[in-house]
């Protein structure tokens with residue numbers, strides 16, 4: 397909890413920090429990478445640096461955390477902290493890195509605010525930083541301790557590869573050494589680390605799309621021709637090829653039983669839902685599940701066969717689909733255009749969303765307007781969570 401001494405300084409400077417934070421974070425990352433270029437090899441994504449989403453996500457999380465301390469003293473933004481901690485642990489972030497981030501972040505703040513940063517204000521924001529850092533370190537230690545091994549990455553061998561939808565590929569890996577395998581949960585992701593053409597390693601997180609409870613990792617990767625990572629996965633990885641996968645992380649997990657579920661996905665955003673449906677079916681779940689999926693057309697829907705097979709095994713599941721073009725398929729409760737969530741919602745529903753950001757904005761608004769409280773609307777964002785800040 398924020399000390400009474402710091403509270404008025406944070407309350408008074410929150411608007412100025414919130415306004416300046418988006419120009420402070422780019423300066424912070426420049427300083428950090430100048431002092432620690434090794435962090436660009438296998439931890440930070442240079443694409444997210446270039447397109448600014450990493451800076452936005454950091455700025456957003458600091459602003460959200462400080463606002464929380466001021467508006468709800470004694471509580472913490474649990475969802476945000478858990479989300480950040482799961483991402484950090486999938487990258488191997490360690491306690492020793494927090495003082496390094498502190499130094500460069502506060503140097504950037506000092507440069508930006510100049511004389512306006514009095515010692516009292518600096519002390520108050522230092523307290524905020526360490527409250528957030530210690531909260532994260534605690535969660536991250538707990539997450540590391542839950543793993544079957546003490547490492548960050550282990551080598552995994554590609555054993556199966558299949559095309560799905562358009563431009564997407566399902567990749568299944570088996571352990572390439574004796575590292576003990578953590579059993580994953582549906583909805584979790586792994587970090588994938590691979591060397592790029594210039595030798596620098598890059599990392600991306602991919603949701604497990606199948607086999608979550610087995611000693612096997614299956615991910616589904618959509619090709620982004622303008623991206624850096626997915627073309628390497630698509631073009632350079634052949635059966636027998638070995639890459640590095642992290643232990644599984646992610647807190648957006650769907651339980652076998654409970655109140656009615658509404659799972660609304662679009663495009664490649666169906667990967668967590670495909671894993672959840674497969675696992676629910678394997679456990680013989682009788683939960684009431686409304687599956688909604690929107691895609692460009694029937695042939696562009698990735699993991700379609702797997703999802704339809706799982707839905708067929710779930711007595712409580714129903715499916716509705718929306719397609720922007722092409723002939724509407726039979727038997728899939730298909731409609732033209734964008735998804736309309738309203739008809740699927742019941743008062744006690746837990747709603748899970750995953751898809752491109754414009755889709756999530758649209759369906760989240762529909763759910764809120766239909767009276768579903770925000771805490772029952774869960775979502776997965778691929779990449780830095782710029783949505784949370786917004």
Ligand SMILES: NC(=O)C1=CN([C@@H]2O[C@H](COP(=O)(O)OP(=O)(O)OC[C@H]3O[C@@H](n4cnc5c(N)ncnc54)[C@H](O)[C@@H]3O)[C@@H](O)[C@H]2O)C=CC1
Nearest residue numbers: 662663664665690691692734751752754755758776777778
């Ligand atoms: N949760 C996340 O962070 C996700 C992010 N993405 C990002 O989005 C990119 C595009 O993903 P694709 O699968 O190619 O999606 P896409 O561009 O094929 O769109 C899939 C469907 O989303 C729906 N949609 C799109 N815009 C909408 C809007 N304004 N309102 C309502 N519905 C809308 C449409 O039904 C569309 O067919 C990916 O490359 C990825 O970077 C994709 C999936 C999940």
